Amino acid sequence: MHSRIFRDRNKLSPYYIPKKLPYREEQLSILHSIYDAMMRNIENAYPRFIQIIGPTGTGKTCTTIRFGEQLVKYAEREDINLKHVYVNCKVDGTTRYVLFRNLVRKVTSKISTRSLSPEEMIQQLIEYLRLESIFALLTFDEIDYFVQMNPKEHIIYDLTRIMESSPGEPMPIIGEIFIAKSLNWHKFLDSREKSTLGIGVIEFPRYTSLQVREILSNRVEEAFNPGAVNEETLDLVSEITASPPVNGDIRVGLDLLYYAGNLAENRGSEKVLPDHVRKVYGEISPSITSEDIMSLDKDGKVILLALARSLKSSGSAYIGLRELRRSYELVCEEFSFKPAEKFEEAVQDLIYRGIIDMKSLMELGISGVALTDLERFLNSLMNRLEKEVAND
Ligand SMILES: Nc1ncnc2c1ncn2[C@@H]1O[C@H](COP(=O)(O)OP(=O)(O)OP(=O)(O)O)[C@@H](O)[C@H]1O
Ligand SMILES: [Mg+2]
Known part of the structure; x- marks a missing residue:
């Protein structure tokens, strides 16, 4: 249908990456200065680990994806088969096992991960790449979220010690990029991890x-x-x-x-x-964007809908956990949805994502929503969530 207003509304989607990324030229060129040189002598390249740090919405994800595309093109011209493998730890991994399995799957369907431990998956991935003469740059987005959720899994250890498994042989993983909102995630790392990760940081200012x-x-x-x-x-x-x-x-x-x-x-x-x-x-919340909602799993969406509904009916900015659970069960019933076994964990996840604001067990609310706009915001949020939950 022809629109009087929009030429192409997809260009406003959070997933669309425009051709030009103004004010990120410098960050792109730093990335190029690190990885381009490797293309000229790839057989002898050692993996480089880089961290990208910056607040929400400063272009970390889109710039890194764009860089990956550019590097792959450059590699093509040098006759190198290079893949940029992007995993988002918020979307692709709840545990180390799931994250590594998804990482492997993004590279190939030829490795069967079923009986493998996370360490073996990485090992097999390296062997596969070597055998097929493929080189890879790996990006782990929202790594801060992952290590905060899984502080005991030490994935940085697995991911940065890849050289040690086969010393002397060329390494098909030429680099790893870790994206986080700040350096705070380092407090979850042990000293070995901090040391192998190194200090290469590229900042994305507001x-x-x-x-x-x-x-x-x-x-x-x-x-x-x-x-x-x-x-x-x-x-x-x-x-x-x-x-x-x-x-x-x-x-x-x-x-x-x-x-x-x-x-x-x-x-x-x-x-x-x-x-x-x-x-x-008045109807959107600066702390909950469409992308946040789309990236929730069904449990997350249903819990958020339940929270919005009980906040609305209570007329206050906070409700207790018990009330949330009751409201959650009602919503599940309405949408014939099987309630999550780990309800508390699912709530915790929403808190880590910065969507639910928890002052105490008796005080759960939605982050960043001003009280005056609460009603309008909740109506529009419920509308969106009802559609999302019904369509899933
Ligand atoms: N310099 C830019 N030029 C054009 N669009 C941009 C630029 N920076 C960011 N954007 C757009 O803003 C949105 C958010 O960018 P992006 O997802 O890369 O942010 P982020 O830093 O990864 O945020 P978060 O920490 O929340 O993941 C995207 O839709 C992206 O296209
Ligand atoms: Mg991002």
């Missing part, structure tokens, strides 16, 4: 308000019809995105543009107006 505006303005050009978003509207979205509590998280700006655009369309307006932005801003 975007300033001018930078936010330029980045969003480029996306507006791709996603909207000419003239559909005027300067005033873009100013407002940029201002909200650049200031607290959002603090430069581009994802929130993209969400605002998307929902404000939809609203304008539904109202038959030819333009997205500042008023549309204000209206949707």
